[in-house]
Amino acid sequence: MERVPYWNISFGLLIDILSLPALAIFGYGIYRHWLRIRQGKANIKLGLTLEALKVGPLYLRSFITRGIVGTRIYKKLFTGVAHGLLFWGMIVLTVGTVLVFANVLFGIPVFRGEFNRLCMGAFLDVAGLAALAGVLFLLIRRLFPPERLTCFKANTGFILMEVGIIAIIVTGFFIEGARIAQNGADPGSFVGNWLAAQLTGGGGLSTIHRYLWWSHGLIALALIAYIPYSPLVHLVLAPANAGLDIPVPGPKMGVVDFEAFEGEGEEETPSLGVSKLADFSRKNLLDISTCLKCGRCHEVCPAAQTGKKLSPKGVMTTLAEYLQQGKMDDESLLDTITTDAIYSCTTCAACMEACPVAVNQPNAILRMRQHLLMERSEMPEIMGQANRSLEARHHPFIGTGFGPNDWRKGLEVPIFEKGKTEYLLWIGCSIAYEERAQHVGRAMVAILKNAGVSFGILEENRCTGDPAKQMGNEFLFTEIAGQNIEEFNELGVTKVITMCPHCFNSFTRHYPLLGAKFEVIPHAVLIRNLIASGAIWLKNSGLAICYHDPCYLGRHNRLFSEPRQVVSSIGKLVEMPRNGCESFCCGAGGGNYWTEEEGTRINQTRAKEALDTGAKTIATACPFCMLMLTDGLKKFTEEQLVKDIAELVCSQMEA
Numbered sequence: 001m002e003r004v005p006y007w008n009i010s011f012g013l014l015i016d017i018l019s020l021p022a023l024a025i026f027g028y029g030i031y032r033h034w035l036r037i038r039q040g041k042a043n044i045k046l047g048l049t050l051e052a053l054k055v056g057p058l059y060l061r062s063f064i065t066r067g068i069v070g071t072r073i074y075k076k077l078f079t080g081v082a083h084g085l086l087f088w089g090m091i092v093l094t095v096g097t098v099l100v101f102a103n104v105l106f107g108i109p110v111f112r113g114e115f116n117r118l119c120m121g122a123f124l125d126v127a128g129l130a131a132l133a134g135v136l137f138l139l140i141r142r143l144f145p146p147e148r149l150t151c152f153k154a155n156t157g158f159i160l161m162e163v164g165i166i167a168i169i170v171t172g173f174f175i176e177g178a179r180i181a182q183n184g185a186d187p188g189s190f191v192g193n194w195l196a197a198q199l200t201g202g203g204g205l206s207t208i209h210r211y212l213w214w215s216h217g218l219i220a221l222a223l224i225a226y227i228p229y230s231p232l233v234h235l236v237l238a239p240a241n242a243g244l245d246i247p248v249p250g251p252k253m254g255v256v257d258f259e260a261f262e263g264e265g266e267e268e269t270p271s272l273g274v275s276k277l278a279d280f281s282r283k284n285l286l287d288i289s290t291c292l293k294c295g296r297c298h299e300v301c302p303a304a305q306t307g308k309k310l311s312p313k314g315v316m317t318t319l320a321e322y323l324q325q326g327k328m329d330d331e332s333l334l335d336t337i338t339t340d341a342i343y344s345c346t347t348c349a350a351c352m353e354a355c356p357v358a359v360n361q362p363n364a365i366l367r368m369r370q371h372l373l374m375e376r377s378e379m380p381e382i383m384g385q386a387n388r389s390l391e392a393r394h395h396p397f398i399g400t401g402f403g404p405n406d407w408r409k410g411l412e413v414p415i416f417e418k419g420k421t422e423y424l425l426w427i428g429c430s431i432a433y434e435e436r437a438q439h440v441g442r443a444m445v446a447i448l449k450n451a452g453v454s455f456g457i458l459e460e461n462r463c464t465g466d467p468a469k470q471m472g473n474e475f476l477f478t479e480i481a482g483q484n485i486e487e488f489n490e491l492g493v494t495k496v497i498t499m500c501p502h503c504f505n506s507f508t509r510h511y512p513l514l515g516a517k518f519e520v521i522p523h524a525v526l527i528r529n530l531i532a533s534g535a536i537w538l539k540n541s542g543l544a545i546c547y548h549d550p551c552y553l554g555r556h557n558r559l560f561s562e563p564r565q566v567v568s569s570i571g572k573l574v575e576m577p578r579n580g581c582e583s584f585c586c587g588a589g590g591g592n593y594w595t596e597e598e599g600t601r602i603n604q605t606r607a608k609e610a611l612d613t614g615a616k617t618i619a620t621a622c623p624f625c626m627l628m629l630t631d632g633l634k635k636f637t638e639e640q641l642v643k644d645i646a647e648l649v650c651s652q653m654e655a
């Protein structure tokens with residue numbers, strides 16, 4: 001017999017009618033979120049906007065992959081699978097419910113033949129079981145949570161929603177079983193048929209069926225109405241947040257338009273950076289609203305994991321509380337989060353990589369840091385000295401005895417000549433002023449000469465200004481970058497080689513926003529190309545070499561395979577447990593090269609991880625990583641194991 005929708009139910013259409021107020025309450029809840037989010041600044045110039053518009057399809061990709069499919073969720077296997085079973089199971093059940101409405105309202109024959117057996121019977125039962133398994137796993141994990149879920153604040157609101165979903169699925173199965181027990185087996189509905197065989201009760205069953213039917217419908221409507229007021233609002237906010245995420249990796253700090261602060265007749269001078277919620281952009285406030293407090297960022301943050309005051313989850317939780325309480329203009333925000341926490345961020349972007357809902361935690365942290373430095377002149381003591389050194393001497397290496405050109409003493413290095421030289425070899429600050437890093441510059445010169453590359457350096461070496469930007473001194477960064485761009489333009493520089501990923505990142509992300517127009521190639525990529533083209537020949541020692549991914553080459557610029565190809569051409573590549581996009585920071589980023597660390601030292605943690613691979617050589621492709629790991633290793637061994645890939649290539653190069 002063909003299934004009759006609303007069998008045994010009088011006034012069943014009432015549920016359809018009640019769905020209208022439920023949807024209205026749902027809509028009002030989403031509107032309230034929008035009202036909060038729109039209090040943020042819509043006109044903050046990130047400078048990437050035009051570029052971002054050109055890559056519109058990437059926004060769409062982010063919306064679908066990170067927002068709808070939730071690819072990042074699966075980085076945790078069990079939680080990911082449970083989430084997937086629940087989400088897709090509920091989607092299928094919702095489609096099934098819509099088909100029932102379509103049958104009732106428009107007579108679409110969904111309860112006939114094979115479609116009924118396979119889709120309305122078997123497939124819906126499978127979806128119900130999948131969703132039930134998923135939600136039970138998630139509920140049990142909420143009741144016995146790992147530390148990441150409970151630190152700072154547990155999102156207990158999930159429990160009520162999970163119990164509600166279980167109630168909907170279970171009542172749904174029992175409604176099916178009670179109906180089949182009365183009307184005979186339903187083809188394909190294997191769960192319903194099995195339940196029907198267990199149920200007895202004659203006339204009582206039909207009453208139970210009626211009660212269950214109404215309970216099922218009313219719980220479902222209540223749950224839908226309550227979604228925007230519960231953590232399940234991420235069903236709406238997460239796709240929106242992922243879809244609005246500028247499709248370049250990293251914190252996306254853009255540059256500050258200082259001219260906007262110089263307008264005559266301004267009644268009130270706007271403050272630099274963020275001192276209160278109202279200073280954040282709408283995207284920041286959407287991030288804050290979307291955060292699930294899942295703690296995945298806390299688990300991977302090098303600062304949080306080594307006992308610093310910073311936890312990205314802690315920061316997002318505080319911001320969410322301020323937003324929830326409407327404290328848009330409350331200037332206590334930075335003191336609540338604390339200066340120590342704000343400066344402990346190494347800008348490694350591990351939190352962004354781990355976040356399942358596309359939150360940009362370092363962007364919020366760095367905007368607060370900008371305010372601390374530019375408006376309150378507050379920063380840790382050593383970082384302050386580095387900052388003052390940058391202002392006075394245009395490099396941050398306090399106490400160095402080296403001059404800008406000492407690194408090339410005794411070495412023939414060509415100076416860049418306008419119209420003649422192809423590449424500018426950019427030296428930067430660390431290679432000029434840190435003795436250990438000077439070897440990288442010298443090795444790179446040897447490689448370029450051996451390969452016959454047309455290159456030259458600047459007569460007077462300088463810093464990109466990137467450390468100033470990372471420390472929050474946007475004004476100084478803009479000044480230094482402006483001078484560099486001017487000099488590049490005068491010299492006609494069109495191609496630049498970098499040895500430091502921080503320089504590479506600054507040149508490619510921030511300089512173009514200030515008018516720069518030149519190509520940049522990191523030395524890892526150039527060396528890989530020189531090897532591939534046969535411009536240099538290398539001996540492969542076959543010895544194990546462990547490679548550490550610099551955050552600004554890997555996570556920030558997705559250059560994972562190129563340095564590995566270089567390493568593989570001179571030895572046997574060995575990986576640490578945390579590698580590639582899951583790599584652990586060396587601790588130097590965000591200006592933290594110049595800081596006195598509290599708790600366990602990040603560089604020692606990473607150096608130990610590298611040492612534990614058993615490799616006798618630890619390779620990297622960043623002078624800051626090399627310096628940090630070299631220092632970190634001193635706790636465990638006196639051997640000098642850390643080398644830049646340029647040094648390794650140079651040592652294996654055949655003339």
Ligand code: SF4
Pocket residue numbers: 297300301302303304310311312344345346347348349350351352361362365
């Ligand atoms: S960017 Fe790195 S250091 Fe900063 S909050 Fe995120 S994980 Fe922590």
Ligand code: SF4
Pocket residue numbers: 290291292293294295296297298312313316351354355356357358359361
């Ligand atoms: S920011 Fe992302 S990873 Fe961190 S707690 Fe919030 S949702 Fe989880």
